[in-house]
Amino acid sequence: MHRALLLIAALVAINVSRYYSPLLAALGFAVIGFLASDALIPRVSHSFIKIGCFGKDLSKPGHPVIPESIGAISATVYLFIMFFYIPFLFYKYLVVITPGGGHRDASVMQSPVSDEYRFPHGKMSEYLSAVLCLQSTVLLGIADDLFDLRWRHKFFLPAVAAIPLLVVYYVDFGVTHVLIPDVIQRWLGTSKTIFNLGALYYVYMASMAIFCPNSINILAGVNGLEVGQSIVLGIVFLINDSLYLLLGNEASKEAHLFSAILIIPFLGVAFSLWKWNRWPAKVFVGDTFCYFAGMIFSVVGILGHFSKTTLIFFIPQTFNFAYSCPQLFGFVPCPRHRMPRFNEADGLLYPSRANLVEKPPKKMFVPVLKLLSSLKLIDLEVDSQSGAVKSCSNMTLINLVLVWFGPAREDKLCNRILAIQFTIGLCAIVARHSIGSIIFGHDNIQFL
Amino acid sequence: MHRALLLIAALVAINVSRYYSPLLAALGFAVIGFLASDALIPRVSHSFIKIGCFGKDLSKPGHPVIPESIGAISATVYLFIMFFYIPFLFYKYLVVITPGGGHRDASVMQSPVSDEYRFPHGKMSEYLSAVLCLQSTVLLGIADDLFDLRWRHKFFLPAVAAIPLLVVYYVDFGVTHVLIPDVIQRWLGTSKTIFNLGALYYVYMASMAIFCPNSINILAGVNGLEVGQSIVLGIVFLINDSLYLLLGNEASKEAHLFSAILIIPFLGVAFSLWKWNRWPAKVFVGDTFCYFAGMIFSVVGILGHFSKTTLIFFIPQTFNFAYSCPQLFGFVPCPRHRMPRFNEADGLLYPSRANLVEKPPKKMFVPVLKLLSSLKLIDLEVDSQSGAVKSCSNMTLINLVLVWFGPAREDKLCNRILAIQFTIGLCAIVARHSIGSIIFGHDNIQFL
Numbered sequence: 001m002h003r004a005l006l007l008i009a010a011l012v013a014i015n016v017s018r019y020y021s022p023l024l025a026a027l028g029f030a031v032i033g034f035l036a037s038d039a040l041i042p043r044v045s046h047s048f049i050k051i052g053c054f055g056k057d058l059s060k061p062g063h064p065v066i067p068e069s070i071g072a073i074s075a076t077v078y079l080f081i082m083f084f085y086i087p088f089l090f091y092k093y094l095v096v097i098t099p100g101g102g103h104r105d106a107s108v109m110q111s112p113v114s115d116e117y118r119f120p121h122g123k124m125s126e127y128l129s130a131v132l133c134l135q136s137t138v139l140l141g142i143a144d145d146l147f148d149l150r151w152r153h154k155f156f157l158p159a160v161a162a163i164p165l166l167v168v169y170y171v172d173f174g175v176t177h178v179l180i181p182d183v184i185q186r187w188l189g190t191s192k193t194i195f196n197l198g199a200l201y202y203v204y205m206a207s208m209a210i211f212c213p214n215s216i217n218i219l220a221g222v223n224g225l226e227v228g229q230s231i232v233l234g235i236v237f238l239i240n241d242s243l244y245l246l247l248g249n250e251a252s253k254e255a256h257l258f259s260a261i262l263i264i265p266f267l268g269v270a271f272s273l274w275k276w277n278r279w280p281a282k283v284f285v286g287d288t289f290c291y292f293a294g295m296i297f298s299v300v301g302i303l304g305h306f307s308k309t310t311l312i313f314f315i316p317q318t319f320n321f322a323y324s325c326p327q328l329f330g331f332v333p334c335p336r337h338r339m340p341r342f343n344e345a346d347g348l349l350y351p352s353r354a355n356l357v358e359k360p361p362k363k364m365f366v367p368v369l370k371l372l373s374s375l376k377l378i379d380l381e382v383d384s385q386s387g388a389v390k391s392c393s394n395m396t397l398i399n400l401v402l403v404w405f406g407p408a409r410e411d412k413l414c415n416r417i418l419a420i421q422f423t424i425g426l427c428a429i430v431a432r433h434s435i436g437s438i439i440f441g442h443d444n445i446q447f448l
Numbered sequence: 449m450h451r452a453l454l455l456i457a458a459l460v461a462i463n464v465s466r467y468y469s470p471l472l473a474a475l476g477f478a479v480i481g482f483l484a485s486d487a488l489i490p491r492v493s494h495s496f497i498k499i500g501c502f503g504k505d506l507s508k509p510g511h512p513v514i515p516e517s518i519g520a521i522s523a524t525v526y527l528f529i530m531f532f533y534i535p536f537l538f539y540k541y542l543v544v545i546t547p548g549g550g551h552r553d554a555s556v557m558q559s560p561v562s563d564e565y566r567f568p569h570g571k572m573s574e575y576l577s578a579v580l581c582l583q584s585t586v587l588l589g590i591a592d593d594l595f596d597l598r599w600r601h602k603f604f605l606p607a608v609a610a611i612p613l614l615v616v617y618y619v620d621f622g623v624t625h626v627l628i629p630d631v632i633q634r635w636l637g638t639s640k641t642i643f644n645l646g647a648l649y650y651v652y653m654a655s656m657a658i659f660c661p662n663s664i665n666i667l668a669g670v671n672g673l674e675v676g677q678s679i680v681l682g683i684v685f686l687i688n689d690s691l692y693l694l695l696g697n698e699a700s701k702e703a704h705l706f707s708a709i710l711i712i713p714f715l716g717v718a719f720s721l722w723k724w725n726r727w728p729a730k731v732f733v734g735d736t737f738c739y740f741a742g743m744i745f746s747v748v749g750i751l752g753h754f755s756k757t758t759l760i761f762f763i764p765q766t767f768n769f770a771y772s773c774p775q776l777f778g779f780v781p782c783p784r785h786r787m788p789r790f791n792e793a794d795g796l797l798y799p800s801r802a803n804l805v806e807k808p809p810k811k812m813f814v815p816v817l818k819l820l821s822s823l824k825l826i827d828l829e830v831d832s833q834s835g836a837v838k839s840c841s842n843m844t845l846i847n848l849v850l851v852w853f854g855p856a857r858e859d860k861l862c863n864r865i866l867a868i869q870f871t872i873g874l875c876a877i878v879a880r881h882s883i884g885s886i887i888f889g890h891d892n893i894q895f896l
């Protein structure tokens with residue numbers, strides 16, 4: 001019943017969006033995306049198990065079997081929603097140019113079509129290239145989920161998927177310069193305000209496309225965390241977009257409208273996936289969804305020209321990656337799984353540990369471990385007699401939160417991490433518009 | 449060695465295409481597509497078997513196990529090729545507008561950008577929507593290959609995949625009228641030369657998108673036939689395109705240039721797949737490829753506005769479908785498999801038969817069967833005493849060719865069918881430009 005009401009509200013929002021803003025249609029499509037994905041997930045999950053797409057939930061008693069890669073469904077729903085969105089996104093231009101399409105502004109119809117109303121094919125090819133990039137991500141993500149690619153292959157997969165975006169950026173826009181911050185201008189004694197990166201700019205964009213998806217993919221291991229962090233990121237991006245839409249200048253408004261248009265429907269499908277993936281998880285999301293979610297943020301960052309801001313919103317993920325490096329690069333032994341240890345007796349998660357006796361860490365790294373321990377950044381077990389290190393908590397953000405706040409049930413742990421992420425995101429927005437405007441000498445937002 | 453030479457030739461062709469025609473780049477990309485797909489297929493086939501994507505070749509002694517759905521690889525290679533093609537396709541516009549991109553026509557660069565050199569974003573969004581549609585087809589085709597969807601679901605899948613094409617057609621072009629043939633104009637006594645189909649035009653396009661992929665998908669069952677018929681179709685389309693490119697007027701030239709641009713690289717990847725799928729098949733192509741190939745022809749037919757011509761090039765497939773209808777709709781019993789019967793003793797294929805004694809045909813249909821038999825359109829076995837029908841050859845084009853020309857080895861049979869298809873295609877081209885110009889009162893080709 002309330003589903004039907006939601007659907008009607010969504011259709012009304014999409015229909016009246018022509019009089020207001022494409023954002024209203026985005027909201028409507030988000031609701032439709034939520035309903036469609038929410039209806040599909042329980043209906044097709046068993047087919048995933050049948051073809052061998054399943055995993056065991058190691059943090060539950062009895063290790064139940066759960067369908068894997070279900071995020072591919074939500075991602076596909078998103079892609080098809082974005083197709084249907086096109087006419088509503090470009091409605092303003094359609095009614096005026098095509099005869100009989102409407103009579104919103106008859107005077108403009110009769111006069112020769114003014115430039116404002118010329119159909120923005122440039123914008124449309126930008127939009128289509130974004131959807132192509134996301135679809136390529138889903139296609140390659142499915143390949144990864146199916147074939148369980150090697151780490152060194154899957155790491156670069158998002159860059160391959162970003163090719164349509166980069167190519168269309170090249171033929172369509174081709175701006176490859178970056179602003180030089182005021183501070184550096186003074187330091188170098190130059191009056192140049194921009195610096196042309198040339199081909200390096202494409203390398204930079206490809207790195208963005210590699211970074212965001214992979215950083216979401218490695219902050220995982222707790223029910224709901226992959227989707228949860230994507231939702232928090234989406235909300236943080238939207239808050240930032242709203243600031244620009246309310247207070248920004250024309251150029252930045254357009255870029256952030258584009259960002260909001262991609263992110264609002266994404267939140268719709270992400271919430272439906274969250275409903276099924278949150279503790280106790282009935283489905284796993286799979287790499288497809290992590291890549292797909294990360295790529296959305298890369299795309300809006302690249303096409304909206306706020307990639308540096310995007311990076312500061314990814315601080316928790318960046319920290320998680322940097323913090324993992326000693327284990328990833330072998331300074332500290334890295335067990336096969338680093339997810340928290342589940343204790344069946346009390347149903348809580350405890351930090352999982354690396355055994356430093358069986359496989360000792362690199363000698364020069366022992367002082368670093370002790371330093372990290374004194375900074376409360378790991379839990380280090382030291383032999384009280386010999387002073388030798390015996391074990392340490394695995395170096396992931398998830399384990400660190402357990403070290404800081406003590407053992408917790410899986411859902412509490414997930415919510416705690418998401419709350420930390422959201423707080424950091426809010427601080428990042430404030431920092432962006434205070435410190436950022438000092439460094440660059442201006443900000444695109446005009447405060448009252 | 450000859451691979452390296454081919455690759456160098458392809459790169460040279462792509463590089464010099466700027467001075468001649470984007471068709472040269474298409475040729476280069478076709479070669480690259482062939483090499484890439486040909487290199488990937490043997491390397492990843494075993495992974496397909498590992499995840500359960502395999503089938504048994506029933507027309508070989510011992511029914512060997514062969515990887516299935518390998519066409520998905522060729523299709524993915526095609527999609528990424530088409531991304532890299534974009535800058536070369538729009539080179540003419542790039543060098544003039546972007547500074548430093550080249551000096552092909554310096555005088556134009558200095559003067560205000562003329563209309564001819566304005567970047568054709570409209571064309572690009574058309575191109576991107578075509579690629580999006582093909583990528584959606586691949587995505588849904590993979591879902592079909594993985595989950596083995598029901599027939600009534602998979603039948604409509606291509607229409608879903610065509611949504612991006614139809615939506616972009618709607619916002620971008622929106623022409624929904626068809627020409628009224630001279631004959632019908634006179635018959636109706638009207639002077640109207642066009643008739644506006646409105647929303648029905650979208651239904652018509654969606655039907656095209658359903659028809660081409662499915663008709664290729666059901667003309668299958670012999671090694672190499674799915675790819676082979678796609679290659680023959682591609683060649684027939686290209687011959688028709690060349691006629692327009694050499695002799696057509698400006699508008700039709702553009703439409704057929706677009707067609708050639710999509711089809712030439714397709715032929716490249718299709719040939720690589722043919723190499724592995726032809727008798728004795730080392731891989732099966734899967735539904736993904738059939739949908740993908742069919743969709744290419746739907747797309748060029750729809751965007752090039754020659755959908756009626758497209759349909760006459762599909763005569764063999766249409767015949768196969770119409771001929772199958774009595775069995776598909778239950779007038780004649782339909783066994784689970786209708787592929788030809790393999791005789792291990794002589795290694796030849798014989799027409800497979802439907803048993804009409806166990807499950808008799810609908811009574812009213814018996815005279816039709818006898819009529820078809822007298823027209824040599826089926827092989828009917830009749831009891832010499834009672835006159836009752838005992839069995840008939842299954843009603844597919846493949847079995848019919850076996851009835852006509854006698855049992856044959858699998859590769860001979862496939863080649864025979866392809867030769868028939870090619871001959872029909874050539875006749876269709878001739879008919880299109882002779883009878884077609886009589887019916888419509890004109891032809892877009894001006895013969896010398």
